[in-house]
Amino acid sequence: MTTGAPEPLLALTNVNTFYGQAQVHFDLSITVGRGHIVCLLGGNASGKSTTMKIILGLVKPRSGEVTFDGASLIGLTTPQIVRRGIASVPEARRLFADMSVRENILMGAFVRNDREAIARDLDKMLTLFPKLGQRLSQRAGSLSGGEQQMVAMARALMSRPRMIVMDEPTMGLSPLYVDRVLELIRTINQEGVSVFMVEQNASLALEIAHEAYVLQTGKIVLSGSARTLKDDPRVRDAYLGGSEAA
Amino acid sequence: MSSWLDYTINGLIVGNVYALVAVGLALIFGVSRLINFAQGSIYLVGAYIGWVAVVQLHTPLPLTIIFVAVVAALVGLIIERFGLRPLQNSVRIAPLLATIGISFVLDQLVMLTFSPNPRALPSQLPDVRFQVGGGTIGPLDLLIAGVGISSALLLFVFLRYSKLGWAVRAASQDRDAAMQMGVDVNRVNQAVFGIAAALGGVSGLLVGMYYNQIDTAMSLQATLKGVVAEVVGGAGNVPGAVVGSLLLGLVESYGVAVFGTSYRNLFAFLLLVVVLVLRPNGLFASARQAPPEPLTGTFIAPSRPVRIPRWALLVAVAVFAILPLLPVSFYVLQTLINAWLLGMLALSLTLVAGTIGQVSLGHAALLAIGAYTSALLSLTLSVPVGLAIIAGGLMSAALGTILISPSFRLRGHYVSIATLAIGEIVSLVILNWESVTRGPIGISGIPPLSLFGYDLIDPKSVYWFSFTVMVVLALLQARLLSSHLGRSFRAIRDDDIAARAYGLSLNRYKSLAFIFGGFAAGVSGGIAAHLYSYINHETFNTQQSILALTVVILGGLGNVVGAVVGAVALVGLPEVFRIAAEYRILIYGIVLLLLVRFRPQGLLGTI
Numbered sequence: 001m002t003t004g005a006p007e008p009l010l011a012l013t014n015v016n017t018f019y020g021q022a023q024v025h026f027d028l029s030i031t032v033g034r035g036h037i038v039c040l041l042g043g044n045a046s047g048k049s050t051t052m053k054i055i056l057g058l059v060k061p062r063s064g065e066v067t068f069d070g071a072s073l074i075g076l077t078t079p080q081i082v083r084r085g086i087a088s089v090p091e092a093r094r095l096f097a098d099m100s101v102r103e104n105i106l107m108g109a110f111v112r113n114d115r116e117a118i119a120r121d122l123d124k125m126l127t128l129f130p131k132l133g134q135r136l137s138q139r140a141g142s143l144s145g146g147e148q149q150m151v152a153m154a155r156a157l158m159s160r161p162r163m164i165v166m167d168e169p170t171m172g173l174s175p176l177y178v179d180r181v182l183e184l185i186r187t188i189n190q191e192g193v194s195v196f197m198v199e200q201n202a203s204l205a206l207e208i209a210h211e212a213y214v215l216q217t218g219k220i221v222l223s224g225s226a227r228t229l230k231d232d233p234r235v236r237d238a239y240l241g242g243s244e245a246a
Numbered sequence: 247m248s249s250w251l252d253y254t255i256n257g258l259i260v261g262n263v264y265a266l267v268a269v270g271l272a273l274i275f276g277v278s279r280l281i282n283f284a285q286g287s288i289y290l291v292g293a294y295i296g297w298v299a300v301v302q303l304h305t306p307l308p309l310t311i312i313f314v315a316v317v318a319a320l321v322g323l324i325i326e327r328f329g330l331r332p333l334q335n336s337v338r339i340a341p342l343l344a345t346i347g348i349s350f351v352l353d354q355l356v357m358l359t360f361s362p363n364p365r366a367l368p369s370q371l372p373d374v375r376f377q378v379g380g381g382t383i384g385p386l387d388l389l390i391a392g393v394g395i396s397s398a399l400l401l402f403v404f405l406r407y408s409k410l411g412w413a414v415r416a417a418s419q420d421r422d423a424a425m426q427m428g429v430d431v432n433r434v435n436q437a438v439f440g441i442a443a444a445l446g447g448v449s450g451l452l453v454g455m456y457y458n459q460i461d462t463a464m465s466l467q468a469t470l471k472g473v474v475a476e477v478v479g480g481a482g483n484v485p486g487a488v489v490g491s492l493l494l495g496l497v498e499s500y501g502v503a504v505f506g507t508s509y510r511n512l513f514a515f516l517l518l519v520v521v522l523v524l525r526p527n528g529l530f531a532s533a534r535q536a537p538p539e540p541l542t543g544t545f546i547a548p549s550r551p552v553r554i555p556r557w558a559l560l561v562a563v564a565v566f567a568i569l570p571l572l573p574v575s576f577y578v579l580q581t582l583i584n585a586w587l588l589g590m591l592a593l594s595l596t597l598v599a600g601t602i603g604q605v606s607l608g609h610a611a612l613l614a615i616g617a618y619t620s621a622l623l624s625l626t627l628s629v630p631v632g633l634a635i636i637a638g639g640l641m642s643a644a645l646g647t648i649l650i651s652p653s654f655r656l657r658g659h660y661v662s663i664a665t666l667a668i669g670e671i672v673s674l675v676i677l678n679w680e681s682v683t684r685g686p687i688g689i690s691g692i693p694p695l696s697l698f699g700y701d702l703i704d705p706k707s708v709y710w711f712s713f714t715v716m717v718v719l720a721l722l723q724a725r726l727l728s729s730h731l732g733r734s735f736r737a738i739r740d741d742d743i744a745a746r747a748y749g750l751s752l753n754r755y756k757s758l759a760f761i762f763g764g765f766a767a768g769v770s771g772g773i774a775a776h777l778y779s780y781i782n783h784e785t786f787n788t789q790q791s792i793l794a795l796t797v798v799i800l801g802g803l804g805n806v807v808g809a810v811v812g813a814v815a816l817v818g819l820p821e822v823f824r825i826a827a828e829y830r831i832l833i834y835g836i837v838l839l840l841l842v843r844f845r846p847q848g849l850l851g852t853i
């Protein structure tokens with residue numbers, strides 16, 4: 001088990017997931033402690049994105065339990081789960097391409113009704129992501145990949161979540177942007193938001209994470225504090241070597 | 247009414263009316279990637295609600311419009327809640343089929359309530375016309391333009407400034423991402439169906455007033471026109487739908503000016519097919535824009551087909567073969583002859599829609615081609631009837647395949663739209679090509695069935711003839727499907743991209759399926775022509791295409807035995823229960839809805 005806080009914010013317990021006949025998760029158990037950054041590592045098709053979808057209620061597990069802040073999420077719809085305080089930065093960003101940057105960011109506040117506070121939070125996003133200031137009325141689909149990642153993160157923060165789940169936030173970004181994104185994740189976390197992130201780039205993820213899990217074809221094969229995993233030869237051989245070469 | 251300005255005004259006004267339908271279709275397509283075939287039925291409901299308001303309740307015009315919008319919106323909400331929401335996790339084509347079933351049910355309910363006879367729908371506006379340049383314009387034209395423009399404005403404000411409007415826009419761009427922002431997609435669907443229905447209903451009201459006539463045939467025409475306008479503008483693109491509608495209105499109006507009224511619809515459908523084939527994303531889509539999400543059209547609910555032992559099939563064939571020797575009534579034979587003819591059509595459709603996954607909504611056109619070919623050959627060239635029927639089958643195979651071939655690259659719902667349009671085009675060509683088809687008069691005095699010089703007039707011989715032909719076609723098809731061809735067909739249906747990667751030539755296999763299917767349907771049409779002795783351009787209509795689709799789904803898509811069982815069930819059961827003719831289409835619609843919802847694999851299972 002991990003070194004998490006006594007009562008975790010998010011817990012997946014013995015989750016089994018199927019797409020039709022094919023099983024994607026085998027007795028998957030993951031916990032995210034309050035205020036922690038937890039990273040899920042794994043190769044292609046190991047079931048990482050599906051884990052995110054289970055948390056968000058986009059895919060239903062066949063068996064197992066998912067709890068957030070002590071209450072079960074099973075049976076809730078995605079919007080209901082979002083209202084509980086989980087925001088997401090989906091795989092490949094998934095911005096609303098034909099809406100403006102401003103509209104995209106404000107869509108993040110869809111579950112809120114406090115207009116003035118929303119306006120204040122929008123300003124706050126522009127200090128956190130200064131580059132977006134000049135782009136507010138531009139079509140989101142016309143932004144560069146790095147800029148889109150910023151919009152997706154700002155959008156997720158706008159709901160004032162207690163936890164953010166991110167699917168490969170550094171994918172396809174230049175090294176400069178990768179550092180920037182990791183820095184921002186740390187900033188967000190320091191403001192009290194727990195983070196659950198899926199990554200293939202293990203060395204980078206382990207820099208900022210508190211704990212990590214390694215997923216292999218649907219099974220957790222390793223878990224522990226980021227520090228110990230970084231030195232674990234199995235992680236080094238399987239992931240760190242590969243991703244540094246890439 | 248002769249100046250160009252008049253035709254332009256007329257085109258724009260009619261375009262405005264189409265826009266009210268098309269905008270609703272675009273909203274729904276945007277959010278659910280669904281072509282709502284029930285949109286025309288709501289338009290029909292709107293027209294008749296309007297009639298009730300104007301003629302019976304004597305409401306003033308503004309109240310009439312509001313009343314129609316509210317009732318139509320309610321109908322839309324009911325359709326969304328009970329017809330479509332339960333299908334959310336079904337295969338993609340299921341909601342499309344459900345909207346077809348819903349449209350049958352609504353149309354028939356209107357017909358049963360109000361009778362199919364046309365009614366006048368007075369506009370309640372003074373009958374004056376103002377001179378504008380070289381043309382004239384009346385208060386009703388202004389009303390229609392006003393309703394069109396104010397609806398567009400309202401919609402713009404809704405989408406731009408309301409929270410629900412934002413949710414609609416977000417959901418139409420990325421449904422999953424919108425859900426992750428907390429958008430309740432069910433509410434979005436509700437909103438979109440309500441708005442689409444209100445606009446569609448008002449459109450029906452205005453059209454009824456414009457022509458001062460309403461009848462139940464309006465429904466399908468409205469759906470088709472709306473779909474044309476929407477696809478021309480780019481599926482799911484709301485401003486595009488408005489522009490597409492105005493364009494369609496103008497094209498039709500100028501077309502009528504040059505060629506005459508009976509060509510009006512021909513232009514609409516030709517425009518649709520050309521746009522679908524050349525620019526499937528609509529006229530205004532930028533080149534780099536990704537095509538709308540692939541709408542894989544397969545309707546393959548996982549199922550284990552029921553295996554019927556060979557001996558049971560042989561016994562069944564034997565029983566039906568000796569049936570005329572038993573003391574059965576003329577009426578039973580007549581019913582079964584109809585079932586065998588429908589069975590041949592179903593064999594054809596189950597191959598095309600089931601085995602290779604091209605859900606055709608225009609299959610009756612193949613009947614028409616076979617029927618006209620056979621009738622004309624025997625009548626004008628005195629070709630023996632047996633040969634003429636075979637020629638009809640061949641003609642259907644050839645012509646049907648040629649007509650559909652430009653659409654081979656389309657997928658999913660677009661295949662259904664294209665086949666529907668091609669079906670309409672065939673029927674319109676028959677109507678207009680008078681020198682050959684005798685146009686609206688139709689062909690009468692078609693010689694009866696005959697074989698080797700012997701006329702088959704008594705019901706027993708007609709029964710045996712049609713039964714034998716159907717059994718032979720079924721055997722051929724079963725043979726075809728058990729060969730490697732059958733496997734290739736199914737591979738294309740299940741995953742056309744992978745099939746292509748394996749080196750299968752999609753066009754060649756789709757052609758083969760349409761050639762074989764076209765032949766079976768053409769033969770069925772040919773036999774029907776000699777049986778009826780009179781046919782015209784409406785003998786083989788969209789209703790029959792949909793009926794055939796219901797048969798095929800009932801039996802189990804791709805299932806040869808299922809196609810025949812489905813045909814016997816759908817033709818036979820209403821007879822057994824003595825259901826009055828006017829209720830039958832209603833029953834068929836309900837059967838289709840129930841099947842899609844509860845047993846998409848049909849009675850015998852999909853293969």
Ligand SMILES: Nc1ncnc2c1ncn2[C@@H]1O[C@H](COP(=O)(O)OP(=O)(O)OP(=O)(O)O)[C@@H](O)[C@H]1O
Pocket residue numbers: 019024042043044045046047048049050051200
């Ligand atoms: N909607 C779906 N239907 C069927 N199978 C799916 C679906 N989504 C994912 N899968 C399959 O489930 C497995 C796990 O997919 P998942 O997307 O969770 O992997 P991943 O670890 O995120 O991979 P990647 O690193 O490539 O993003 C894969 O084999 C994938 O093909």
Ligand SMILES: [Mg+2]
Pocket residue numbers: 048049050091167
């Ligand atoms: Mg993934």
